[in-house]
Amino acid sequence: MSEEILINITPPETRVALVENGVVQELIIERAGSKGLAGHVYNGKICRVLPGMQAAFVDIGLGRAAFLHASDIVTGNRDENRAGNITELVREGSDVMVQVVKDPLGTKGARLTTNISIPSRYLVFLPALDNVGVSQKIEDEEERARLRTTLNDFVKDRDVPGNYIARTASEGVSCEALYKDMRFLSRLWDSIQERCADAKSEALIHEDLPLVMRSLRDLVGPEMEKIRIDTRESWSRARRFVEKFIPEVPVQIEFYPGERPIFDLYGVEDEIQKALESKVQLKSGGHLVIDQTEAMTTIDVNTGAFVGHRNLEETIFKTNLEAAQAICRQLRLRNLGGIIIIDFIDMSEVEHKRQVLRALEKCLARDHAKTHISEVSALGLVEMTRKRTRESLEHILCEPCPACSGRGSLRTAETTCYEIFREILREARQFEVQSLLVLASQEVVDRLLDEESTNLAELEEFIGKPIRLQAEALYNQENYDVVLI
Numbered sequence: 001m002s003e004e005i006l007i008n009i010t011p012p013e014t015r016v017a018l019v020e021n022g023v024v025q026e027l028i029i030e031r032a033g034s035k036g037l038a039g040h041v042y043n044g045k046i047c048r049v050l051p052g053m054q055a056a057f058v059d060i061g062l063g064r065a066a067f068l069h070a071s072d073i074v075t076g077n078r079d080e081n082r083a084g085n086i087t088e089l090v091r092e093g094s095d096v097m098v099q100v101v102k103d104p105l106g107t108k109g110a111r112l113t114t115n116i117s118i119p120s121r122y123l124v125f126l127p128a129l130d131n132v133g134v135s136q137k138i139e140d141e142e143e144r145a146r147l148r149t150t151l152n153d154f155v156k157d158r159d160v161p162g163n164y165i166a167r168t169a170s171e172g173v174s175c176e177a178l179y180k181d182m183r184f185l186s187r188l189w190d191s192i193q194e195r196c197a198d199a200k201s202e203a204l205i206h207e208d209l210p211l212v213m214r215s216l217r218d219l220v221g222p223e224m225e226k227i228r229i230d231t232r233e234s235w236s237r238a239r240r241f242v243e244k245f246i247p248e249v250p251v252q253i254e255f256y257p258g259e260r261p262i263f264d265l266y267g268v269e270d271e272i273q274k275a276l277e278s279k280v281q282l283k284s285g286g287h288l289v290i291d292q293t294e295a296m297t298t299i300d301v302n303t304g305a306f307v308g309h310r311n312l313e314e315t316i317f318k319t320n321l322e323a324a325q326a327i328c329r330q331l332r333l334r335n336l337g338g339i340i341i342i343d344f345i346d347m348s349e350v351e352h353k354r355q356v357l358r359a360l361e362k363c364l365a366r367d368h369a370k371t372h373i374s375e376v377s378a379l380g381l382v383e384m385t386r387k388r389t390r391e392s393l394e395h396i397l398c399e400p401c402p403a404c405s406g407r408g409s410l411r412t413a414e415t416t417c418y419e420i421f422r423e424i425l426r427e428a429r430q431f432e433v434q435s436l437l438v439l440a441s442q443e444v445v446d447r448l449l450d451e452e453s454t455n456l457a458e459l460e461e462f463i464g465k466p467i468r469l470q471a472e473a474l475y476n477q478e479n480y481d482v483v484l485i
Helices: 078-083 141-158 175-198 211-219 232-245 268-275 312-334 350-364 393-397 413-430 442-449 453-463
Strands: 003-010 013-020 023-031 041-050 055-059 066-069 095-102 111-113 123-126 163-166 203-206 224-229 252-255 279-281 287-292 297-302 338-343 371-376 381-386 436-440 467-471 480-484
Touching: 003 211, 003 232, 013 211, 023 211, 023 268, 023 312, 023 393, 041 175, 066 095, 123 175, 141 163, 141 175, 163 175, 175 203, 211 224, 211 232, 224 232, 232 252, 268 312, 268 393, 287 312, 297 312, 312 350, 312 393, 350 371, 413 436, 413 442, 413 453, 413 480, 436 442, 442 453, 442 467, 453 467
Parallel strands: 003 224, 066 111, 224 252, 297 338, 436 467
Antiparallel strands: 003 013, 013 023, 041 055, 041 095, 041 203, 055 066, 095 111, 123 163, 279 287, 287 297, 338 381, 371 381, 436 480
């Protein structure tokens, strides 16, 4: 597996693409006007306590109050926190140090926690807890034991409070490099506490790294071959960052001076356009249909033009296997999170179901977001969750259609004609008028003059008033007005 990172920077926007074996797998976009807040630490003020929801709203200086649940408040013992009442944990008007764990999504405010976590290249420091841990993605038991011993020895020797978790990138890293990270995190936490003591309410105390440096910290691994950046200033900063914090990874950082945009060169722009469509074509001829809603994301698998070579069950099995890989890529590329329901094509053989689930799990193992997959349900659906910390690609790049208000469909011209007939009857019975003028789109006016002309004539005769029609270029086929004259 070979990996590359492509970084495209313009003054208002930074875009980072992770490419694996020549295929775009992840895309992160950050705009100057709406930078991500996840990881930022604030000195917030409790503005409202809601005992019925076991939660509180916290003002951290944004336009919208952020949300803090009782289970996210750490006072020392996690079991006590879960059982504690929100009114016993916080009080209205008090200050509290909080960290954003989820950016504001749609109409929801940011999600907060008091369990501050500060990441570095190899470790995560959680000052509110008292035990060490190792990433579950490190499977070698000897390596897990070595890392745990190293972290414990440092905590005991230095008498450092807090919990260190070894990240996946720490696998095989020397003790000295880990100690360096731990000392850095300990000093950073001391400075955060000092700033919090002097800060006013609703103030930003600690800001996470900018997107370019954050991507280098979190995405660069032993399989990373090249990082290409299209601005010289950011390229220089990235080189200094890698030399200082990731010297053991032999990654090549290149400045891309070409006239052709770097995302065009690698086909990333085409992938972005495809990722905004609901239909995803599979190489076999089958396809996926992805429908993203506020409540959940549904993914439907179809055989399409793929007819196979043996029998129906084999055709379905091969389509589902290919779909499992494509789904994992689309989840990462589109940054889909929350509840996800996958409707694979029904398989009768238990072994086929097991292999499709294993393929899905194997592909998701490379996902940087935390995922959880359930077994195939009685209805043949696979339910899964994917941790969501920022807006999806669609929500960043798009907005609801002004014509259909995000429904994805418009009422037909025929339906609008019949609504106009009912409105004319309503107005004619309620008011004394000489005539009526109907303003509508060209499609609706054409239908009223053609297919519905008989019905319109009968309506004119019934109400005893003339009806005139006028086409409006700015109206869609749902819009109309009945003007009384």
